[in-house]
Amino acid sequence: MREKIRILILEDNAADAELAQRELEKAGLSFVASIVAAKWEFLQQLDVFDPDIILSDYKLPGFDGISAMRVAVARKPEIPFVFVTGEMGEERAIDTLKEGATDYVLKQRLARLGPAVERALAEVEEKSQRRRAEENYRTVFETTGTAMCVLGEDSVVLSANRGFERLLGYAVGEPEPEVRFKQVVSRDGPEVEDFYRYHREVLSGGGTDPVFFKTRVVHRDGRTLYVLASMGRLPGTRNSVLSLIDVTREKKFEGELKERAERLRDFLTVASHEIRHPITVIKGYTEMLEDVDIEIPEDMVADIYASMDDAANRLIRIVTELMDMSLIENDGIELDMTSCEIKELVLEAATDKRGWRADRHVEVEVLSDPGLATVDRVRFMYVLDELLDNADKYSPEGSPVSVTLEARAGIALVSVLDRGPGIPESDRERVFERFYQVEDALNHSKPGMGLGLYIVKQLLDAQGGKIWYEPRDGGGSAFRFSIPK
Numbered sequence: 001m002r003e004k005i006r007i008l009i010l011e012d013n014a015a016d017a018e019l020a021q022r023e024l025e026k027a028g029l030s031f032v033a034s035i036v037a038a039k040w041e042f043l044q045q046l047d048v049f050d051p052d053i054i055l056s057d058y059k060l061p062g063f064d065g066i067s068a069m070r071v072a073v074a075r076k077p078e079i080p081f082v083f084v085t086g087e088m089g090e091e092r093a094i095d096t097l098k099e100g101a102t103d104y105v106l107k108q109r110l111a112r113l114g115p116a117v118e119r120a121l122a123e124v125e126e127k128s129q130r131r132r133a134e135e136n137y138r139t140v141f142e143t144t145g146t147a148m149c150v151l152g153e154d155s156v157v158l159s160a161n162r163g164f165e166r167l168l169g170y171a172v173g174e175p176e177p178e179v180r181f182k183q184v185v186s187r188d189g190p191e192v193e194d195f196y197r198y199h200r201e202v203l204s205g206g207g208t209d210p211v212f213f214k215t216r217v218v219h220r221d222g223r224t225l226y227v228l229a230s231m232g233r234l235p236g237t238r239n240s241v242l243s244l245i246d247v248t249r250e251k252k253f254e255g256e257l258k259e260r261a262e263r264l265r266d267f268l269t270v271a272s273h274e275i276r277h278p279i280t281v282i283k284g285y286t287e288m289l290e291d292v293d294i295e296i297p298e299d300m301v302a303d304i305y306a307s308m309d310d311a312a313n314r315l316i317r318i319v320t321e322l323m324d325m326s327l328i329e330n331d332g333i334e335l336d337m338t339s340c341e342i343k344e345l346v347l348e349a350a351t352d353k354r355g356w357r358a359d360r361h362v363e364v365e366v367l368s369d370p371g372l373a374t375v376d377r378v379r380f381m382y383v384l385d386e387l388l389d390n391a392d393k394y395s396p397e398g399s400p401v402s403v404t405l406e407a408r409a410g411i412a413l414v415s416v417l418d419r420g421p422g423i424p425e426s427d428r429e430r431v432f433e434r435f436y437q438v439e440d441a442l443n444h445s446k447p448g449m450g451l452g453l454y455i456v457k458q459l460l461d462a463q464g465g466k467i468w469y470e471p472r473d474g475g476g477s478a479f480r481f482s483i484p485k
């Protein structure tokens with residue numbers, strides 16, 4: 001508030017104006033006054049003098065108090081307008097109050113003027129404080145990171161902040177239709193029922209303590225979101241305020257962590273089994289060979305050594321896969337890129353198939369020769385070997401395995417094809433993930449740790465290539481990979 005109250009007095013009678021001022025002084029008000037009688041002066045002073053309050057006579061020559069009040073209310077609605085008049089009937093006075101006047105004081109009872117002015121100014125101050133407080137709350141409401149809304153008793157969203165609009169895609173108010181919160185809560189679980197329960201709890205409770213709960217809500221575009229909600233009663237009403245914090249990402253992350261932990265546990269089961277098996281073979285045979293009491297026929301000794309060799313190779317393979325994984329995860333893969341004839345590499349990989357089932361034959365079909373490409377030769381061969389070994393491992397004995405080679409725009413396309421069981425649709429992307437196996441750990445029927453395709457994918461990615469799976473017409477798998485030329 002300013003140091004001195006600025007009072008604009010609309011009065012044609014100088015003596016009355018004087019009397020009014022005296023009354024105000026008597027009431028102890030510190031003020032400056034501007035006295036005007038004509039319309040033009042009044043309008044001008046409304047801006048120039050910038051009053052805190054207007055006192056106006058009712059009847060003036062050439063300009064009446066009612067018109068002055070209408071102008072003032074229209075232009076400066078925040079300035080209180082008090083009639084000071086000798087001739088205003090009760091009814092007329094009430095009408096002027098309805099139209100926007102703040103008060104009226106009869107000239108015959110001028111002692112009321114001081115208190116009336118003080119009250120009017122106090123009301124203005126209170127209103128502006130309330131407005132400031134509302135603005136502050138509005139700012140808090142809007143700028144808080146959480147989505148907030150006010151719910152009516154019937155769960156209609158009465159008002160909502162921008163966070164709510166952002167979270168759920170509903171703009172509450174014009175030109176949106178009414179939004180009921182139960183429409184927003186997910187319907188494919190207990191959430192709607194839970195929400196009603198919490199809402200009832202909030203409305204029936206005496207205090208304003210909020211209830212906290214987790215729920216799922218559905219964005220207008222159909223996405224389901226996980227939220228932490230708190231709901232509390234607005235004092236003195238049947239409305240409640242609801243705030244929502246989006247924890248969808250955290251929830252997803254939590255799910256991923258859980259899945260990773262499960263996958264790691266399965267991996268440890270599988271890996272220990274994989275390692276124990278060849279060790280048991282080697283240990284069993286060495287004990288047998290060392291035992292002087294056991295006489296082993298000549299022809300069996302060769303078989304024993306071959307089995308021990310297989311077991312040792314299996315262990316080497318396991319260790320290599322583990323080392324490759326560790327390299328990929330920790331230091332990244334170092335490549336030795338050279339220009340190679342892709343056809344040669346494919347033919348070489350397809351011919352040297354020791355360790356495969358004896359009657360397996362790999363057909364190579366060069367559909368078009370891609371010529372040279374820059375690759376890491378060793379890693380490229382590893383990829384082909386791994387895919388061919390899987391084709392052998394997962395398809396029945398005697399069924400055909402083949403490789404096709406094609407030149408496509410800017411790439412060499414290699415496909416490893418088999419007539420095995422294929423891969424269920426839901427697993428087709430996932431088989432390239434670390435430790436992923438289609439069979440679960442308990443039914444582990446084939447050797448392997450779920451690392452082969454993961455390493456293959458990482459090696460190809462590092463060489464600028466891509467790998468994907470396609471089911472084959474007539475059954476079986478096609479693993480295709482491209483490598484830039």
Ligand code: ADP
Pocket residue numbers: 390391394395418420421422423431436437438439447448449450451452453454477
């Ligand atoms: P593993 O070393 O355990 O075989 P991979 O990463 O090489 O692991 O393969 C992951 C999973 O993909 C395997 O568990 C297997 O179920 C499936 N898979 C891979 N290749 C084939 C294939 N040619 N036919 C059918 N399933 C396959």
